[in-house]
Amino acid sequence: MTNPGNIAFLDLVALHAELEEELCAVLRQSLRTAGFVGGPMVESFESDFAKFCEAQHCVGVSSGTDALRFALMAAGVAPGSAVITVPNTFIATAEAISQAGAVPYFIDVHQRTYNMDPEKLREFLDEECSHDELRGRTVHKASGTPVVAVVPVHLYGQMADMDAIVELAERYNLAVIEDACQAHGAKYFSEREQRWRPAGSVGKAAAFSFYPGKNLGACGEGGAITTNDAELAKRARMLRDHGQSKKYYHDVEGYNGRLDSIQAGFLKTKLQHLSRWNAQRQANAERYNELLSGHTDVVTLPYEPSWSRAVYHLYVVQVADRDAVQQRLGSAGIGTGIHYPIPLHLQKAYSRLQYGPGAFPVAEAAAERILSLPMFPSLTAEQQVRVVEQLTAAAQDSVGEPALAVGEK
Numbered sequence: 001m002t003n004p005g006n007i008a009f010l011d012l013v014a015l016h017a018e019l020e021e022e023l024c025a026v027l028r029q030s031l032r033t034a035g036f037v038g039g040p041m042v043e044s045f046e047s048d049f050a051k052f053c054e055a056q057h058c059v060g061v062s063s064g065t066d067a068l069r070f071a072l073m074a075a076g077v078a079p080g081s082a083v084i085t086v087p088n089t090f091i092a093t094a095e096a097i098s099q100a101g102a103v104p105y106f107i108d109v110h111q112r113t114y115n116m117d118p119e120k121l122r123e124f125l126d127e128e129c130s131h132d133e134l135r136g137r138t139v140h141k142a143s144g145t146p147v148v149a150v151v152p153v154h155l156y157g158q159m160a161d162m163d164a165i166v167e168l169a170e171r172y173n174l175a176v177i178e179d180a181c182q183a184h185g186a187k188y189f190s191e192r193e194q195r196w197r198p199a200g201s202v203g204k205a206a207a208f209s210f211y212p213g214k215n216l217g218a219c220g221e222g223g224a225i226t227t228n229d230a231e232l233a234k235r236a237r238m239l240r241d242h243g244q245s246k247k248y249y250h251d252v253e254g255y256n257g258r259l260d261s262i263q264a265g266f267l268k269t270k271l272q273h274l275s276r277w278n279a280q281r282q283a284n285a286e287r288y289n290e291l292l293s294g295h296t297d298v299v300t301l302p303y304e305p306s307w308s309r310a311v312y313h314l315y316v317v318q319v320a321d322r323d324a325v326q327q328r329l330g331s332a333g334i335g336t337g338i339h340y341p342i343p344l345h346l347q348k349a350y351s352r353l354q355y356g357p358g359a360f361p362v363a364e365a366a367a368e369r370i371l372s373l374p375m376f377p378s379l380t381a382e383q384q385v386r387v388v389e390q391l392t393a394a395a396q397d398s399v400g401e402p403a404l405a406v407g408e409k
């Protein structure tokens with residue numbers, strides 16, 4: 001038996017209880033038509049999700065990982081090239097780059113937002129790469145590898161600083177593929193365009209995941225690519241379906257990477273609730289901020305720049321002696337997570353890339369101190385009060401270096 005006083009890190013049961021009738025209706029409709037792969041349910045969800053992201057096209061696929069891989073391939077990333085991303089992300093970001101035949105090159109992140117630091121991207125491109133204006137090619141000088149794309153990750157539900165990244169990408173002729181797998185509905189104020197842009201509408205293409213725990217989750221696996229580029233959308237549609245241009249006419253070798261129609265039906269239903277869920281997450285984040293505001297000497301809060309409207313896929317704080325704090329919260333029945341404990345450049349899977357400890361000091365330091373608190377739409381104020389009581393007591397007691405002060409850059 002679970003203790004009723006326990007607070008889960010993520011409560012997916014409550015969310016689905018609320019939707020049970022609506023979701024069962026979708027399932028019944030699917031069984032009656034037996035159109036399980038492709039068809040009107042997929043197209044209808046794609047059209048709704050494209051609208052939600054203010055993008056012209058949406059291509060439903062079988063996971064966020066496939067969305068990233070197909071987006072990269074459809075954008076022209078080919079074997080032997082390099083794609084830039086960050087080390088503090090879920091491994092799927094880098095896996096997709098490798099699966100497209102390219103090599104991931106990492107750039108360190110901004111200390112406060114945990115997202116790609118445009119200044120470090122600029123340094124890498126200006127100092128370590130050369131750009132051939134005539135051929136429009138960027139080459140990494142030391143390895144001779146062409147650099148063709150950049151994948152900013154909108155981590156924890158907050159968009160990366162896209163104006164600066166897009167500007168650099170334009171100058172160096174790189175395709176920008178957003179990893180929006182944690183950022184359904186997040187917004188960024190573009191100074192260039194003088195308007196708010198949703199995740200999935202800024203880059204050449206974007207990848208979303210509908211893994212159950214994401215802000216918009218399927219009841220199984222799913223993903224999508226959004227883009228304003230009709231040709232790219234067409235190539236992604238071919239890649240997800242064995243490279244077919246029409247049935248049994250294969251223009252290229254592709255994959256079995258489709259979104260199935262039952263999941264598309266579930267997602268279409270859930271999408272109607274997403275804005276409300278995101279608003280609840282934002283309200284929960286604000287409440288955490290208020291409750292923790294007197295404790296910023298021991299707990300570093302998330303930072304939301306004025307140009308950002310984050311959707312708090314995760315609410316991530318920093319504490320000294322994080323593992324001890326996490327254990328204390330666990331003993332008190334409070335679930336937490338670490339996203340992510342080991343930056344990708346230090347994972348065994350990427351030892352071949354030959355980065356060592358110290359290569360990305362900001363990402364490495366954050367990995368030691370970050371802690372994701374319970375965050376989901378139906379989290380109650382009482383639960384948050386209890387989380388904060390336990391967290392601040394544990395953080396106070398744990399000895400270690402002081403947390404970063406709020407105003408610090």
Ligand SMILES: *Cc1c(COP(=O)(O)O)cnc(C)c1O
Nearest residue numbers: 063064065090092093181209211
């Ligand atoms: C979840 C996630 C992915 C992968 O999505 P799947 O649907 O699990 O394949 C990729 N990148 C990030 C940042 C994610 O959080």
